[in-house]
Amino acid sequence: MTAQKPDNQARNRFKDILPYEESRVRLIPTQGNPAGYINASHIKMQVGESELKYLAAQGPMENTTEDFWRMVWDQEVLIIAMLSLTKEGEKEKSYQYWPTEPTQTCRFGDVEVTLRFSSVSGPYATRGMSVKHTPSGQTRTLWHLQFLAWPEHGCPQNVQDFLCFLEEVQSVKRLAYDMPLEREPPLLVHCGNGVGRTGVHILSEVMIRTLEHNKDLDVPTALTSLRDQRMMTVPMLAQYKFVYSVLIQYLKNSRLI
Incomplete structure (x- = not known):
């Protein structure tokens, strides 16, 4: 398993949380x-007929930040959803x-990464960045959305705050992907x-999309599929309970319950 090779052990934030060989992102x-x-x-x-694509990643460490940005470029990522602060208490969750x-x-x-703008709206921050691949000279616009209200232990107290964040990600996705693309790029999510x-x-996002497509909701099966990857x-x-709280709040907001 590539993740366990001696050369790669220092690239893992936790020694017991590793990507499976068959689904790992290959740089x-x-x-x-x-x-x-x-x-x-x-x-x-x-x-339904749609395939939702994600990259699930650990928070970059100082020694993996270059690799992180190579992944962003190679996988044509246009949106990053970050679910932690860089530091919570005394623990680093992600390198800056x-x-x-x-x-x-x-x-x-x-x-090369240039910050174009940054704004905070309640429980989340929205940033626009310009990402340049110096060997090719190509430049892309990247959106960076960071949820700020997740406590160090447990889950967000305000379910609506997190639902607003999910909706903001979808809103930005519609904006970022509203252009001719050969294939829709994956959403990069990390904590x-x-x-x-x-x-x-x-x-949560997959289950909300399932509701929007009027498909049967099966959270346990979806979670099993995620864990297989x-x-x-x-x-x-x-x-797990919090995901159900998010879905209940979504249905209430939609006046479906």
Whole structure:
């Protein structure tokens, strides 16, 4: 298993949360990363005729930030959904992998990232970035949405806040993907470990899309499918219950219950 090779152990934030070999994101091998390894997984979920695609990733560490941005570029990611702060209490959840000042540019290997704007609206922050691949000279616009109201332990107290965040992600997706694309790129979702909050986000979004398509709701089967693609997805009972709370709030908002 590539994730357990000695060269890659330092690339894992947690030694027991690893991507499966068959679903791991494969980077183009480099001298510094000959296995092309990153702790991130491809997730594909079928809803009716549509296939929803995600990258579920751990929060970047200082030594994996270049690889993270290579993944963003290679997988043609246009939106990142981040479900943690960079630091919560004394624990780092994610390295500061983007510039914090408007017009500031940071370089990560072959990728230059410039912050174009940043705004905070209640429980989440919305950022627009310009991402340039220096070898090709190509530039893309990237949206970075960060949920700010997830407590260090447990789940968000305000379900509506999280639902608003999910709706903002969908709104930005409609905007970002409203252009001729050969294929719809995956949504990159990450927290600290890439399974807890990340899993809650993906499972909630998939179930809401299922309701929108008037398909039968089967949360346990959907979660099993997620866990087949990334280990330990939604590991805590409280997180699993929270997904149901999100769905109930969605149905109330839609006046369906």
